[in-house]
Amino acid sequence: MKKYLIIVFGVILMLVLVVGAQAQTLTERLNGKILLQVQEHGEAWYIYPLDGFRYYLGRPADAFTLMKELSLGVSDADFDKFNGKAPARLAGRILFKPEDNGKAYYVKPDDLSLHYLGRPLDAFNLMREMGLGITTENLEQITIAPLSQMEGFVDCGQTEINGEFYKVGFTCIVQKFDRCQPATYQATVDLGSLGGLVTYVYRIIGLEDGGCLVQTQYTQNPNPDWIKKKLMCHYDNNKSLFEAHDEVFNRLWVEKDKSDCTGDLADILTQ
Secondary structure (H helix, E strand, C coil), X not given: CHHXXXXXXXXXXXXXXXXXXXXXXHHHHHCCCEEEECCCCCEXXXXXXXXXXXXXXXXXXXXXXXXXXXXXXXXXXXXXXXXXXXXXXXXXXXXXXXXXXXXXXXXXXXXXXXXXXXXHHHHHHHHHHCCEEECHHHHCCCCECCHHXXXXXXXXXXXXXCCCCCCCHHHHHHHHHHHCCCEEEEEEEECHHHCCEEEEEEEEEEEECCEEEEEEEEEECCCHHHECCCEEEEECCCCCHHHHHHHHHHHHHCCCCCCCEECHHHHHHCC
């Protein structure tokens, strides 16, 4: 519980209680969808909801492998509770059932319906059938996932504190941080009267310049100016994730020092 509270404190530390409307970016509107590049050869891309990057699906076998790498594991018990329709927080996600022979399902963002992916070719054809045509000009507004982030990637899942969706993602992301291995983790915290729901995504990129490079961003925040603003910092993974997190944000928020960080959110925090 102490570790959970430290993460919550880190989120509260960054929260500015300014509520307002913000027009969705193209990436936000298309999160979780399959896009077909109609002006080229119909290449298919998947917009991963946790980072907003587009991932090239390639051939059926390549697409199926990528889907599994970006999937979120769910137990049979949790899956059965969905009754054919996933919760809104899982829109656009690919769900993997390790207790059911590794079956995979795609959550269609428009209606949250669950679609069985089956074999690689079946999955590839289904995803293309659900694809949305997009011009090359619009597609290029969405950042393509760096190759280094597509290899060896692990999704540690998500945790909703004070909510019904509670997973063991903390253990996974802590272990990955200790070794600075590529991984993503999402936490949703209900701060109640302090600001409502805040969703924060950690993405461990890997070792760089003597530190562990970690990208973080809000996908939900009462301050609309902070949503989708990326923050890339070098964390000290000789310390625990929680200690390193506090150290980074203390430098940014209190000391106004962004020498170890880049990104739009770093600029905002050090103003």
